[in-house]
Structure formats: structure tokens, C-alpha cells
Amino acid sequence: MTSQFRNVWSGRKMRIITVIAAVVLSAVMILANAGVYSRYRKNLIETEEGQLLTMARTIGRSLDQYITQEMEKIDLILDTAMGDGENVSPEDLSRAAILLMKEEEGLYPACICRQGEDILFTLGTWPDEAPALAGDLPSRASILDKYQAGSGWYEMLIGRSMDLSGGPCTLVFAMDLSLVHKKIVLPVRIGEGGYSVVKDSSLAIIMHHAVSQIGMDALYDRKEAYPDLDLQSLESWLDLQRKQEEGTGILDSYVWDDPDLTSVRRIVAYTTIDMDGEKWIVNSTLPISELSRPLRRMLFMMSALTLVYLAAIVLILIWVSWAIRREESQKKEISYLKEINRGMEALARKNDEIRHYQRVQSMGMMSSHIAHEFNNYLTPVMVYGELLESDPSVSEDNRQILSEMLRSVNQAAALSRELLDFSRMDAGGRMVLLDLTRETEEAVSVVRQLVPARISFHADISPDSVWIRGREGMMQHILMNLCKNAFHAMEKSGKKELKITYRVEESGSGEDRKAFLSVSDTGCGIREESLRDIFEPFYTTKGSSQGTGLGLSVVRTMVENAGGSIEVKSREGEGTSFLMKFEGKKRQEDMYRANKGAGQVRTVCVCRDQKNLAPWKVWLDSLGTRIEYRSHEAAVISRLQEKKHFCDILITENELETMSGIDLAQIVKRTDSGIQVILLTREMTDGQKWCMDNGILDQIRLPDSQDPSNHG
Numbered sequence: 030m031t032s033q034f035r036n037v038w039s040g041r042k043m044r045i046i047t048v049i050a051a052v053v054l055s056a057v058m059i060l061a062n063a064g065v066y067s068r069y070r071k072n073l074i075e076t077e078e079g080q081l082l083t084m085a086r087t088i089g090r091s092l093d094q095y096i097t098q099e100m101e102k103i104d105l106i107l108d109t110a111m112g113d114g115e116n117v118s119p120e121d122l123s124r125a126a127i128l129l130m131k132e133e134e135g136l137y138p139a140c141i142c143r144q145g146e147d148i149l150f151t152l153g154t155w156p157d158e159a160p161a162l163a164g165d166l167p168s169r170a171s172i173l174d175k176y177q178a179g180s181g182w183y184e185m186l187i188g189r190s191m192d193l194s195g196g197p198c199t200l201v202f203a204m205d206l207s208l209v210h211k212k213i214v215l216p217v218r219i220g221e222g223g224y225s226v227v228k229d230s231s232l233a234i235i236m237h238h239a240v241s242q243i244g245m246d247a248l249y250d251r252k253e254a255y256p257d258l259d260l261q262s263l264e265s266w267l268d269l270q271r272k273q274e275e276g277t278g279i280l281d282s283y284v285w286d287d288p289d290l291t292s293v294r295r296i297v298a299y300t301t302i303d304m305d306g307e308k309w310i311v312n313s314t315l316p317i318s319e320l321s322r323p324l325r326r327m328l329f330m331m332s333a334l335t336l337v338y339l340a341a342i343v344l345i346l347i348w349v350s351w352a353i354r355r356e357e358s359q360k361k362e363i364s365y366l367k368e369i370n371r372g373m374e375a376l377a378r379k380n381d382e383i384r385h386y387q388r389v390q391s392m393g394m395m396s397s398h399i400a401h402e403f404n405n406y407l408t409p410v411m412v413y414g415e416l417l418e419s420d421p422s423v424s425e426d427n428r429q430i431l432s433e434m435l436r437s438v439n440q441a442a443a444l445s446r447e448l449l450d451f452s453r454m455d456a457g458g459r460m461v462l463l464d465l466t467r468e469t470e471e472a473v474s475v476v477r478q479l480v481p482a483r484i485s486f487h488a489d490i491s492p493d494s495v496w497i498r499g500r501e502g503m504m505q506h507i508l509m510n511l512c513k514n515a516f517h518a519m520e521k522s523g524k525k526e527l528k529i530t531y532r533v534e535e536s537g538s539g540e541d542r543k544a545f546l547s548v549s550d551t552g553c554g555i556r557e558e559s560l561r562d563i564f565e566p567f568y569t570t571k572g573s574s575q576g577t578g579l580g581l582s583v584v585r586t587m588v589e590n591a592g593g594s595i596e597v598k599s600r601e602g603e604g605t606s607f608l609m610k611f612e613g614k615k616r617q618e619d620m621y622r623a624n625k626g627a628g629q630v631r632t633v634c635v636c637r638d639q640k641n642l643a644p645w646k647v648w649l650d651s652l653g654t655r656i657e658y659r660s661h662e663a664a665v666i667s668r669l670q671e672k673k674h675f676c677d678i679l680i681t682e683n684e685l686e687t688m689s690g691i692d693l694a695q696i697v698k699r700t701d702s703g704i705q706v707i708l709l710t711r712e713m714t715d716g717q718k719w720c721m722d723n724g725i726l727d728q729i730r731l732p733d734s735q736d737p738s739n740h741g
Contacts, residue, residue, distance in 0.1 A: 297313070
């Protein structure tokens with residue numbers, strides 16, 4: 030996938046993600062608003078149900094108090110008229126009844142007084158439909174019965190018994206419940222279309238604003254009168270009233286005073302009152318449509334909020350789309366700058382490493398020159414010394430002097446070899462694919478033969494293969510250096526044990542593996558203040574006569590060039606352990622495939638300006654692969670931090686923005702030795718050649734006009 034394609038796909042993916050996020054957020058917003066609206070509607074209905082129940086209770090209490098007060102008033106007036114109960118005539122009762130009827134202004138349209146079967150007097154027109162009363166009446170005013178008068182409204186009979194001079198009599202008043210309805214029920218306004226209904230215990234309607242409904246059974250008479258109506262909801266509601274004293278709910282009903290009987294959904298509440306044995310049900314109701322005003326306000330507010338939100342989302346989408354289009358035009362530059370920023374941060378962390386490599390390089394070059402010159406001086410001394418030592422004419426004393434001289438020369442030659450090893454950074458050749466397990470086994474077998482008899486040696490080597498990029502013979506060099514140090518450290522130790530452990534672990538996928546190598550001794554250990562310096566070149570704790578301080582520096586460089594790491598753990602007087610970790614592959618073909626990118630050669634070229642590459646144009650064109658150009662080394666280091674093997678070939682100018690091409694090569698090789706590094710330079714220097722000989726550079730390319738060959 031090319032960088033351009035990735036940028037385009039990234040832009041499309043961003044648009045898709047943005048649209049999906051906007052749709053999801055909008056859906057969440059709509060669902061949240063729907064949930065809020067639903068909860069608000071539910072709470073509003075529950076609040077209204079509570080208010081209706083309060084109204085029903087208020088009306089019920091008012092009815093109870095009003096009728097009770099009327100009965101007390103009847104008792105009071107009649108008791109006053111009767112006085113002490115002697116010589117009370119029907120005329121006295123008649124005057125008291127007339128007084129009561131006048132005070133109540135039509136509440137009592139009729140009154141009748143009986144003594145046995147005789148009617149003593151009647152006031153008003155006693156209705157024929159009034160039920161006959163049998164048996165003795167209470168001595169106090171009580172509710173006796175009710176009936177539906179010719180007006181359509183109910184009248185309730187309230188009466189009591191009294192003792193006249195001629196014997197006991199009964200006085201009964203007919204109370205017009207239409208006036209009770211007008212005084213008690215109607216004044217309680219319930220919205221615009223709400224009202225209250227009063228039913229008796231048999232669910233017959235006794236008070237209703239629609240006179241046609243009075244006297245009807247709330248269910249059965251309506252079923253007969255309106256056979257086409259669906260009264261199932263009403264039936265459930267009435268069934269609830271038979272079972273419970275109070276309740277609230279939602280009812281599907283009709284506008285009973287409308288000739289078209291318009292269906293309406295209502296909020297309803299009821300309560301039950303008990304007046305002198307008469308049980309009434311007060312039912313208050315309100316069309317649910319009257320809640321539409323606050324619901325519409327709420328819905329309007331939420332819709333407006335949703336529209337504003339959706340408009341904001343649309344504007345954001347437009348802005349994001351514009352920003353993405355604008356970003357795509359600058360995507361490569363922005364991404365590149367980000368890589369540079371990350372690389373610059375990595376560069377800051379790499380400063381110490383760069384200085385270390387520069388110091389090692391300088392010392393290595395100096396050591397190489399000194400070693401070669403030193404060998405030139407030593408060679409004739411060694412040759413002439415050996416000739417003199419074999420000359421029979423030389424005396425025994427002189428022969429001993431020559432032997433001491435040759436021993437010193439041999440020590441000097443050994444030092445020269447160590448200097449050469451250090452100058453080359455290891456003892457092997459170029460980087461190749463190695464089976465680290467096999468290399469370790471061969472190195473351990475050599476060490477086993479050289480271990481002194483006084484030292485107990487144990488090796489635990491895992492048979493699992495791990496393939497890495499390294500130098501042939503490096504494991505023998507590493508183990509020999511570490512074991513020689515261990516032999517020296519255990520010279521004065523009571524317990525002399527040397528242990529080499531090599532184990533392999535699976536890492537990530539089935540192809541990735543990690544190898545762990547440790548060399549442990551029971552020697553004198555290393556002082557804590559010396560631990561941080563032991564890998565520095567020419568640092569030694571053995572003294573100038575026994576060590577050069579180059580061995581551990583070479584070991585660390587070998588390990589790191591192979592993509593590994595090394596650390597030391599030591600406690601003075603107890604021993605030392607060197608721990609090494611290598612990352613590789615399970616099989617050689619896995620390593621090859623990882624390095625080659627499954628058949629595609631990935632090439633990155635670092636140059637300040639592509640015009641600078643003109644002298645190498647013929648060679649670059651001959652590569653036959655797509656080259657990815659970077660103008661700043663920080664971008665390469667950033668990519669290297671993100672993905673270890675981000676390319677197969679790295680081509681770099683000699684002079685970069687903040688470092689040299691060799692400095693960049695050192696960083697790359699330390700992180701991933703499998704990347705091939707090619708340096709473009711107009712003139713090869715000794716330092717550049719030294720870097721190529723020591724694996725820091727894989728090739729040095731001169732301009733096409735000077736040398737078209739591959740220097741490597």
C-alpha cells in the first residue's frame with residue numbers, strides 16, 4: 030500500500046468514521062430526547078392523576094359535609110319547632126318545614142308529613158315516583174332513599190320520626206341533587222373538558238353534567254344504549270371501582286353530551302365516600318389531550334434543541350469534510366513534520382549513543398592504526414629473537430634473556446590483536462543469517478575444553494533454534510571474553526562455579542522467538558561504583574598489567590550489532606552474571622521473509638534535496654523499485670521507533686540536517702541490523718571505509734561518473 034493510497038484511505042476512513050459518529054450521536058440524541066419526552070409525559074400524567082385524585086377527594090368531602098350539615102339543619106329546625114315536645118301540632122311542623130325550604134331556596138322542592146296512613150300535610154308537589162317508605166324511621170334526620178325525578182335528576186329523601194300530641198309521625202324532605210351538583214361538584218373546574226361524576230354503589234350515575242347519562246348504569250345501560258361503542262376500557266375501569274376504594278388510570282371513553290359520541294382518552298381518578306350508609310363514588314376526569322399544551326411546549330423545546338443539535342452536527346460534518354479535504358492536500362507534509370518531531374525527540378535520546386559510537390569509532394580507527402604500526406615494529410623483533418634463541422652459540426644466560434624478551438613480545442602481540450578486535454568492533458566478518466542456538470552450542474563446546482580443572486562448569490542449552498542476523502564466530506568471541514573474565518574473577522574464590530544458560534521463548538506469533546543467554550560465576554564480583562563503567566572502552570578493574578579494558582566493550586558492541594541487549598548483575602564477594610537477550614525467528618525462511626517484506630523490497634532514501642541525488646540518478650534508476658524519499662533524518666528515526674523493520678534498504682546522503690549519514694547508519698543498525706544501509710558520498714574517506722568494514726555501512730556509493738561499481 031503506497032503512502033498516497035494510505036493518505037486517501039485515511040481521509041475516506043475519517044469521513045466514514047465522522048459520518049457514522051454523527052449518525053450515532055444523532056440517534057443517541059433523538060433516542061435520549063424520546064426517552065426524556067416519554068418520562069416527562071409519564072410524570073405529567075402521574076402528576077395530573079394525583080391532582081385529579083385530590084379533586085375527587087375534595088368533592089367527596091364537600092358532598093359529605095354538605096349533606097351532613099343539611100341533615101343537622103333539619104334536626105335543628107325541627108327540634109326548635111317541637112320545643113319540649115308537648116302540644117306540638119302539625120301546623121308547627123309545617124311552619125318549620127316551610128322555613129327550611131325557604132332558606133334553602135329550592136333545595137327541597139317537596140315535603141310530606143304522615144301519621145300512620147294519614148297524610149298530615151304536604152308542601153310543594155310530592156312526586157308520584159317517590160318510593161313508599163315502610164317501617165319506623167330514625168329519630169334523627171337520615172338518608173332514606175333516592176329516586177329519579179321527572180326532570181331527569183335524582184332526588185334524595187331525608188326524613189325522621191317525631192312525637193306529636195296526636196301520636197308519632199314522620200316528616201320526609203325531597204332533596205334536589207341537581208342543586209347539590211351545581212353547588213358542590215360543578216364549581217370544581219377541571220381544565221376545559223374535565224368534569225366530575227358521582228355514582229352510587231351499584232354504579233348508577235346520580236350526578237353528571239350530561240343529563241342524558243343520569244340514572245344509567247355506567248356500563249350495562251350504556252351497552253344497551255350504545256351497542257356500537259367499544260366499552261372494554263370502561264368495563265375494566267368500573268371493575269377496578271368495585272374492588273378498590275380509590276384509584277387512578279387512563280380510560281378510553283366518549284364525550285357523552287356530544288351527539289356524535291366522539292371518542293376521547295381521559296385521565297381519571299376516583300374515591301369512595303360513605304354518608305349515613307349511602308356509599309357514593311366520586312369520579313374526576315380530564316381529557317389527556319389537554320396535557321398537549323405542556324407536552325407540545327416540551328416537544329417544541331426538545332425538537333428545537335434537536336434541530337439545533339442536528340444543525341450543529343451538519344455544520345461540524347461540513348467543517349470536518351472541508352478540514353479533511355484541506356488536510357489531504359497537506360497530509361504528506363503534516364505527516365512528515367510529525368515524523369520529524371518524533372524523530373527529533375528520539376534524536377535527543379540518541380545523543381549519548383551517537384557520542385558513544387563516535388568515540389568508539391575514533392578510538393577504533395586510532396587503535397587499528399596503532400596496532401598495525403605496532404605489529405610492523407614487533408615482527409622483526411620476534412623474528413630476530415627466535416633466530417637468536419635457536420642459535421647454539423648463544424649462552425644459556427643470554428638464552429633466558431631472549432626467552433623473557435620473546436614472552437614480552439608475545440604479550441605485546443596479544444595486546445595488538447585485542448586492539449585490532451576492538452577496532453573492527455568484533456572478530457567476525459559481515460552480517461549474515463545465523464542459527465544462534467547452533468553458534469552457542471559450538472562456542473560452549475570450545476569453552477568447555479578451556480575451563481581449568483579447578484572450576485566446576487555447567488551448561489544448560491535449549492535445543493530450539495533462533496535465527497538472527499549476526500557475524501560468524503561472534504558467540505565464541507562473546508563467551509570466550511566473558512569466561513576469561515570469570516576465570517580471573519574466581520582465582521581467589523573458595524567456591525569456583527561457572528554456569529552458562531541458554532533458553533528460548535516463543536514471542537508474539539509462532540514465528541517470533543526470544544533467546545536468553547546468561548554467563549554466571551561465583552567470583553569476587555564487581556563493585557557497585559564500577560558497574561556503570563565496565564562496558565566503556567579501556568576501562569578495567571584488573572590493573573594495567575592484566576587487562577586492556579576492551580573485552581567487554583567489544584562484547585556489548587557485538588551483542589547490540591546483532592539486535593540484542595546485555596546487562597550485568599553483580600554483588601561484591603558473591604559473583605557476577607551477564608544476561609543477554611536476542612530477538613529472532615523460528616526458521617531461517619521466516620527471518621528471510623521478515624527482512625524482505627514478503628517479496629517486496631522497501632527502499633527509503635534520506636536526502637536534504639532530491640536535486641542532490643543527480644550524480645547517482647543512473648544507479649538509483651537501476652534499482653527497479655519504488656523509493657520513498659525523506660528530507661530529514663528525524664522522520665526515519667521516528668518510523669524506526671514505530672516499526673523496527675520499516676524498510677529493507679536505507680540510502681542516505683553523507684551530510685544530513687543534524688547529523689552525518691554514518692551517525693544515522695549507527696542508529697539504524699543498532700535498532701535493526703537487518704536493514705541494509707548504503708551511503709552516498711562524493712569521496713570515500715578512511716572513516717567511511719572503516720564503518721563499512723565493521724558492518725555499520727553495507728555499501729558506499731560514489732557518483733555514477735566516478736565509480737559505478739558497488740563498494741562493499
